[in-house]
Amino acid sequence: MFQSIAWFTRNPAVANLLALLLLVAGFLAIPQTRQETLPNLPLDRIGVVAKFPGAAPEVVEQTLCSPLETALYTIEGISNIRSESREGVCSITVDVVEGYVSSKVRDEMAVRVENLNNLPQDAADPEVAEAVLRNRVARLLVVADARPRALHQIAWQLRDHLLDHPAIAEVRLEGLPAREIALEVTRESLHRYDLTFDAIAQSIHDNLGRTSGGLLRRESANSLILAGETPSKPEDYRDLTVRRSDDGERLALGDFAYVRDGFSRDAMAAWLNGRPAVALDVYRIGNQDVVETAEAVQDFVASANLPDGIDLVLWSDDSDQYRERSGLLWKNALQGLVLLVLLLAVFFGWRLSGWVALGIPVAMIGACTVLPLTGFSFNTISLFAFILVLGIVVDDAVIVGESVDEQARRTGPGHAAVLKGVQ
Structure with missing residues (x-):
């Protein structure tokens, strides 16, 4: 020097x-x-997600989680393998041992998963991704004196408009009850057509593989079958063939069941001044600039042309920090x-x-x-x-x-x- x-x-x-x-x-x-x-910090953690639509948690555990855990167990540099079996989804999380490069461990995991040949044919290909701490840029609140369905539609429309901007790549909705499609069947209809709930659930799974087998509820003389967390349009269920007789007569789900498109009974999670609200969280991903993304959100709020009774509020701007x-x-x-x-x-x-x-x-x-x-x-x-x-x-x-x-x-x-x- x-x-x-x-x-x-x-x-x-x-x-x-x-x-x-x-x-x-x-x-x-x-x-x-x-x-x-804040920088997108790697968490030295890698996740594997495998989907098997319609499969019960026990089936997911036996056919997805167990083979995946066995394939990953011998990889050098990983520890603390944790798996969770839910209806139609297997989630596995592994921690990377200190001193090992997460990207190399992830690539090795991807190779092991890709070479598996004992997974169910109806299951989607497992996805392997490195966990990254993402940072929110801004939170918008859509406030309206409306029912959850109308508020849901408004929020999704605003989300699509936000994503049209090149500086905005990810927007998540928070605060709405989970959307669901309910199938209401009376006991008289079950006896008249000689049906069971298991048969109806199996028909839904066979015809619409992306839906779950169903969750049974009872209210007085009626029963409800909930069709999955990501339901299709109601028409997809009304036209669904439940049974076909030998002479070709077709029994559709809409012939004996009432299809109700709505939301779960969970209360609204967001309110502003006593009015129901939905939060739109804008995240920065990859090499996006936080200031550029925040300015795009601010311009969107300033130029938004909404009907009377609907307000769009910039609740927080994390770029201020x-x-x-x-x-x-x-x-x-x-x-x-x-x-x-x-x-x-x-x-x-x-x-x-x-x-x-x-x-x-x-x-x-x-x-x-x-x-x-x-x-x-x-x-x-x-x-x-x-x-x-x-x-x-x-x-x-x-x-x-x-x-x-x-x-x-x-x-x-x-x-x-x-x-x-x-x-």
Whole structure:
């Protein structure tokens, strides 16, 4: 380090040119650097999801979870295999041992899963993905004095409009009860057509494989069969063939069952000033810029043309935290620069204070050059690090400047005084 400083003192033109290049490169790199509230942090956790529509939890456990666990158990670098069997879905989560690269472990898991040949033919191909902590950018509230069905339609329409913007890639709905299609069958109809609930559930599964076998409810003389968490249109059920006689006579579900398209009995989860509301959560994914995404959401809210009685409220903007931290950085940098120039000018003169103060923007802006090259971003963590380093840079600038000035007073100005002062 000392040899390089000595070389630059003998070649000041090169030092000035390097400082200029760092400033130019930094200013060019700043617009290319991604901005985000918090980075998308890998959790050293990998998930496997396999779907088997209509299968009971016990069947899912035996035919999906057990073979997948056996295939993954011997992979080096994983621990704590956890599986959950639900109706039609098997979810497996594994932790990556410290010191192993998650992406390599994920690739090995994907190969093992792809080579499995003992999974049910009706099951979808398992999906292997690395768990990543995603960050919400903003939350919108759709407020309306309407029933859940109307509020659901309005929220989905607004979601589709939001996704039309290139800066918005993911929007999730929160606060609505789960949508469901209920099949209401009277006991008289069951006896008249000689049917059972198991036979009806099996017909639904055979004809609409993406629905579940059904959940049975009883209310007075009626029974309800719930058809899955992601139901189809009601017409898909009314036209469904339950039985066909030898002479070709067809018995459709709509001939004896009432199909009701609605929502579960869970209460609304979001309210605003006593009015039912639905939350639209906007997330940043991949290399999206948090400021650009937030501005797109703000423009959407400002330009939204909604019917009377429907309000769209920007409830929270998580990019404000990033803006505040960014503003604090530039404010501290400016204050430190001004105080440094004034302090050094009082004791050492304007020439020395100017050259020392120039090192602050060169160091800070020059450091921004490597951010887009290494994949790092401006976020609340990196900005806080910049603020801490800014204090160190200012402190070192004052100490080095004072030391060089002291040596120049003792031995006279020149290269020797500079080298002696920085030691």
